Amino acid sequence: MNLPRIxxxxxxxxxxxxxxxxxxxxxxxxxxxxxxxxxxxxxxxxLCDALLGALALGDIGRHFPPSDARWAGVDSRELLRAVVAMLHERGWRVGNIDAVVICERPKLAPHIDAMREHLAADLGVEPDAVGVKATTSEKLGFTGRGEGIAAQAVAVLGPAAGRSS
Structure with missing residues (x-):
């Protein structure tokens, strides 16, 4: 039985x-x-960590360590496409994702649709399988003080067509 992975x-x-x-x-x-x-x-x-975690493959730092000069300044979409390739090689596909970005500034609402389009293209899914939200932390903590940005993501994977048990 091939249960979904989260x-x-x-x-x-x-x-x-x-x-x-x-x-x-x-x-x-x-x-x-x-x-x-x-x-x-x-x-x-x-999102990369969520995808890797769903298959118990570690985290983004394990696969793309900051100590490796190849990844200096890299477009993170390249990393995401590489992670999706790892999933496909193992017989899995992305079902859907949901994510939230936490920051006071910049305001993200005008950019959410473009983010969903980019992520859907890189994940190989339709945009309606990609949830992206933005929120503030009501001026609490490091994000509330405007010191940085945080994000959380959840991914659901399913077996690719033809995957054997």
């Missing part, structure tokens, strides 16, 4: 110098950038 992911990055952030593969003008080895896309990093 994984959860979380990521956080602090603000630093810069004039934009990248979230869900979308470049968004902002007064700061995000400190990270890659492009700092917290949404995609949390």
């Amino acid at each position: 994984g959860i992911g979380y990521d956080v990055h602090a603000f630093g110098p810069g004039d934009h952030v990248v979230i869900g593969g979308v470049r968004i003008a902002h007064s700061h950038g995000l400190l990270a080895h890659s492009d700092g896309d917290v949404l995609i990093h949390a």
Whole structure:
């Protein structure tokens, strides 16, 4: 019996110098950038962890370590596509995902549809299988103080067509 697999992911990055952030593969003008080895896309990093976790494959740092210069400044969508390839190689497909990005600024609502489109394309699913939400933390904690951005994601995987038990 091939039961679905469920994984959860979380990521956080602090603000630093810069004039934009990248979230869900979308470049968004902002007064700061995000400190990270890659492009700092917290949404995609949390999603990669959720996908990897669903199959007990560790986390994003295990597969794309910051100590490896190949990943310096990388577009996180490349990482997501690589994780999806790992899933397919093991006979799994993405069923759906749901994610939330937590920050006071920048305002994300105008960018949610573009994020969903990018993620759906990279995951190989229809946009209606990709939930993305944004919320604040009501000025509490590091996100509330405007020190950084966090994201959480949940992924459901199903066996690919023709997968044997």
